[in-house]
Amino acid sequence: MGLDMxxxxxxxxxxxxxxxxxxxxxxxxxxxxxxxxxxxxxxGYWRKSNQIHAxxxxxxxxxxxxxxxxxVTRDQLQLLLDNCKLVLMNxxxxxNLLPVQEGFFFGSYEYDEYYFGDIQDTIDQIEKILNxxxxxxxxxxxxxx
Numbered sequence: 261m262g263l264d265m266x267x268x269x270x271x272x273x274x275x276x277x278x279x280x281x282x283x284x285x286x287x288x289x290x291x292x293x294x295x296x297x298x299x300x301x302x303x304g305y306w307r308k309s310n311q312i313h314a315x316x317x318x319x320x321x322x323x324x325x326x327x328x329x330x331x332v333t334r335d336q337l338q339l340l341l342d343n344c345k346l347v348l349m350n351x352x353x354x355x356n357l358l359p360v361q362e363g364f365f366f367g368s369y370e371y372d373e374y375y376f377g378d379i380q381d382t383i384d385q386i387e388k389i390l391n392x393x394x395x396x397x398x399x400x401x402x403x404x405x
Contacts, residue, residue: 262365263405265313267304267332269389269397303393304385308367309378311358315340316401325363325403332399334390341386344379351376364405 306312317325319339320332343357351371358379360369368374389399 263308263310263313263363263367263403265304265306265309265316265401265403266302267385267389268300268400268402269303269393270298270300270400271397272298303389303399306378306382308365309382310361310363310366310369311354311375312340312378312382313363313366313403314361315343315358316403317361320401327403327405329400329402332401334395334399337386337390337399341383341390344383344386347379348376348383354379366405 313325316330316332317323320330320336321328347354347357354371354375360371360375362369393399
C-alpha cells in the first residue's frame, strides 16, 4: 500500500506503420481483421516519490489529485527533467521546484538522500524516455494509492 506512479507510452500501429513486422505480430491473434492496433508500454515507475507526484499534479493534472490517467507532453517531461537537474545542482531549490507532498502512505517528507535519490532516478528515467521514444508516441501519467 502506498503511492505508486506510472508513466506509459502509447502509439497506434496502422497497416502501413513503419514497423510492419510488429504490427503483424500484434494483430495475428485478433479474432477479426484489424486496420490498426495500439501499442502501450510502461516506461516509467516511481514508488512513494511524492515530490515527483506533486509535480505531475501541479503541471499535468491542473491541481486535481484523483488517480486518473492524464496526457503528458514531451515538453512537460522536459520541464520535469530540467527541474530535477536544477534541484541536484542547487539542493536549496528543492523546496521551491520539487516540494514534497503529504498524503496517505506517500513516503518521507524529508529532503534527504532518499529524496535526492528519487530526483536522480527521475532524471535517468526521463532522459531514457525522451531519447528512446520518438515524437509520434504519446505519454500518460497515473498514480495509485
